[in-house]
Amino acid sequence: MKLIRAQERMFTHPDHAQLPHDPEYAFGTAFIVDHFCPLLEASVPVIDVGFMHSDAVYDVVSVSRGMFFRLEEHQARFARACEAIRVRNPFDREREAAILHELVARAGLRDAYVWWTVTRGIPPMGRNEMVNATKFDNRFYAFATQFVFVFDDDQRARGIDLIISRERIRIPPRAVDPKAKNFHWLDMQMALFEAGDRGAEWAVLPDEEGYLTEATGANIFAIVDGTVVTPDSGCLEGLTRQSVLELCGELGIPTACRRVHADELQNAREVFMTTTAGSIMPVRSVDGHPVGAHGGAGEISIQLHNLYWEKRWAGWHGTPVRYELAGNAL
Ligand SMILES: Cc1ncc(COP(=O)(O)O)c(C=O)c1O
Structure with missing residues (x-):
């Protein structure tokens, strides 16, 4: 596809x-x-x-x-x-x-x-x-x-090179609650520089026990044993993440929000990230190792990406912009 x-x-x-x-x-x-x-x-x-x-x-x-x-x-x-x-x-x-x-x-x-x-x-x-x-x-x-697209069409089509940060963990929820979307970005930004140093394009941060939290400005997903899994804690409850969970329901793909250990990405069939400024972003490698057998963006990731845009353009969860308001909001 x-x-x-x-x-x-x-x-x-x-x-x-x-x-x-x-x-x-x-x-x-x-x-x-x-x-x-x-x-x-x-x-x-x-x-x-x-x-x-x-x-x-x-x-x-x-x-x-x-x-x-x-x-x-x-x-x-x-x-x-x-x-x-x-x-x-x-x-x-x-x-x-x-x-x-x-x-x-x-x-x-x-x-x-x-x-x-x-x-x-x-x-x-x-x-x-x-x-x-x-x-x-x-x-x-x-x-x-x-x-704004975090990754352009070509990058999303071929899949992103991701690292799991070794230098940083995501700040623990007791320190700064990630569910309240906030300006605390230094852990995520430093992990991005680590990604650059390691020849990759983006980073996901674990917690202090090695469980995944979220990627820099994005949620992380993996397909493990046929189920689409995503962390249930230590992250923002992304609305693109919510949309993916709904789309999986529609496609009959099982989902689970649970703790996801960083090691699980090695055996995942597909990995992808989600965020408002980029939609669904397939991942092709993690820590330099290709994800799954496809060697590029995974089929289900692409299917979810395409369905997301098709449905949005057809009005899914849409509120028409009140263009007539220009000049009159206050
Ligand atoms: C830290 C973090 N996690 C996850 C997300 C994804 O959330 P959403 O899909 O609502 O944009 C974002 C979005 O900017 C974010 O900053």
Whole structure:
């Protein structure tokens, strides 16, 4: 089976063409605290603790063919993350959604990467007030730009070269809860440099006992003894991961969310990763050893990839972008 060239489709198919827009939003739109601006003019004060201490939660939702994917679930996950780290979102769900719609609408994007955050914000200046979460001026920022693929069509079609990090473990959930999507990326970023040093393209991080958690910015899956398995802890509950579990159900492929030991990848028939900014990303080698017998992207990984895009473009979990909102969200 051939992998659908989703990125090429976004660049060439008329259903994906950018709609008429103000040229200053050609690269995308940002929303900074209380106003919209062109993406390239967006900035953050250096004393925002989100910037200084990675003290923030965020989420990313995608748009394709003019439809958000699983928007309400992304918003619900974001609300849980805000609660988990004790920041207050200045906007309710409806206003937040209106901002996200307008970001996309102003740039006329039919395929978009839409990112938003609430940071700890500006710290209190009073004596001993740092102990009080309500004394910080939490800040909301967001932007939308053209859809981003972590790996392009050719890379997804041939499969990614992955390593299991030897130098890093994923930060344990008791230290930073990975279910609250957060700015803590240094473990994952350092594992990526290790991948580069070892001649690979991406990395997955184990926990301190050798069980897999997640890849850098993505969930990890393996097909072991005919079952699609993915870690049940130490990772973000990805919405692309959720989508894959649903697609497997539809295809009659058994799934299990359970602890997955790093050694299991050696005998896996297929391995793939999932993330919003990249969809389903087949893996062709782990630690330099080919995965399964296929020597490239696995058949089921490709089938899931293709079904994911076909269903999305047909409206699966889709919310049409309110393009008429351009200029009116607030
Ligand atoms: C650490 C981490 N794990 C997993 C994912 C995948 O989540 P989703 O499929 O909801 O994008 C992401 C997405 O950015 C992530 O940052």
